[in-house]
C-alpha cells in the first residue's frame with residue numbers, strides 16, 4: 001500500500017522498534033495511531049515526531065491500551081474503527097530468555113498472552129472493519145525465532161512460531177478479500193528488549209544485532225510491497241530457509257548457543273559453565289544466531 005493511503009494502528013509504539021517505525025511511517029506520509037501503555041510516553045513520542053516531521057500533526061493520534069486487558073482493547077477497537085484504520089501493525093511484545101526450568105508460569109502466560117493471543121484478539125476484533133475498507137493490511141512483527149527454535153528461547157520461540165502460523169493461516173483464509181496478512185522476522189535488535197543475559201549470549205555466540213531503524217525500514221517496505229514474509233539479515237535468512245525445509249538438519253548447529261544459556265546449579269545460582277562437547281562448529285553456529 002502507498003504509505004499516504006495508510007491509516008496505521010501501531011501497537012508497541014513506545015518500544016525501541018516501535019518509535020523508529022512510527023517515525024518511518026509518518027515520514028513516508030502515513031497516518032499513525034500510536035498504541036502503548038503510558039500516556040506520558042505516547043504524548044512525548046507524538047510531540048517529538050511532530051517536531052521533526054513538519055506538517056504531520058493531523059497524521060498522529062495516540063491511545064493508551066494494555067493489550068492484556070479486555071476493556072482497554074475494546075476501547076482501542078472503537079477508537080481505531082472511528083478513526084478508519086486500514087493497517088494493523090502488531091509490534092508490542094515481551095521477551096523471555098532462559099533455560100525452560102528457570103521460567104515461571106506467570107512469565108510463560110504473559111509471553112504467550114502479549115506476543116500471541118493479543119494480536120489474535122485485536123485482529124479478530126478489527127476484522128469486520130478491515131473487511132469494509134476494501135484494501136487492508138495486518139503486519140505481524142515476529143522474529144527469526146518464529147522460524148528457528150534456539151536454546152534459551154523455548155517460550156519466546158513458541159509465541160513467535162504461533163504468531164507466524166496465525167499470520168500464514170489467516171493470509172490464506174483472507175485471500176481474495178483485499179486484506180493482506182504479513183509477517184516480518186527481525187534478528188536480534190539493539191533495544192532494551194534484550195537484557196544483559198541476552199547480550200552476553202549474543203556476544204558468546206557471535207550474534208549480530210541490528211539497529212531498530214533497520215527493522216523500521218523493513219516494516220515500511222512490507223507496508224509498501226505487501227510481502228507475505230520478510231526476514232532480516234544474513235545468515236539468518238538462509239538459516240530460516242534451511243530450517244523451514246529440513247529442521248533436523250540444523251539440530252547439531254547450536255552447541256555454542258546451548259552452552260551459553262545460564263542453567264541453575266544445585267545451590268540455585270545461574271551459570272553457563274558447561275563442558276564443550278567435542279566437534280566442530282557448523283557454518284550456522286560460527287556465524288551467529290537469529291533472534
Ligand SMILES: NC(=O)c1ccc[n+]([C@@H]2O[C@H](COP(=O)([O-])OP(=O)(O)OC[C@H]3O[C@@H](n4cnc5c(N)ncnc54)[C@H](OP(=O)(O)O)[C@@H]3O)[C@@H](O)[C@H]2O)c1
Nearest residue numbers: 012013014015016017037066067092093143188189191193
Ligand atoms: N529487540 C529485539 O531483539 C527483537 C528481535 C526480534 C523481534 N522483536 C520483536 O519486536 C517487537 C518490539 O520489540 P522492541 O525491541 O521494540 O521491544 P521494547 O523496546 O521492549 O518495546 C516493547 C513494546 O511492547 C509494548 N508492550 C509490552 N507489553 C504490553 C502490554 N501488555 N500492552 C501493550 N503494550 C505492551 C511496550 O509498551 P510499554 O512502553 O507500555 O511497555 C513497548 O511499546 C516485539 O514484538 C519483539 O518480540 C524484537
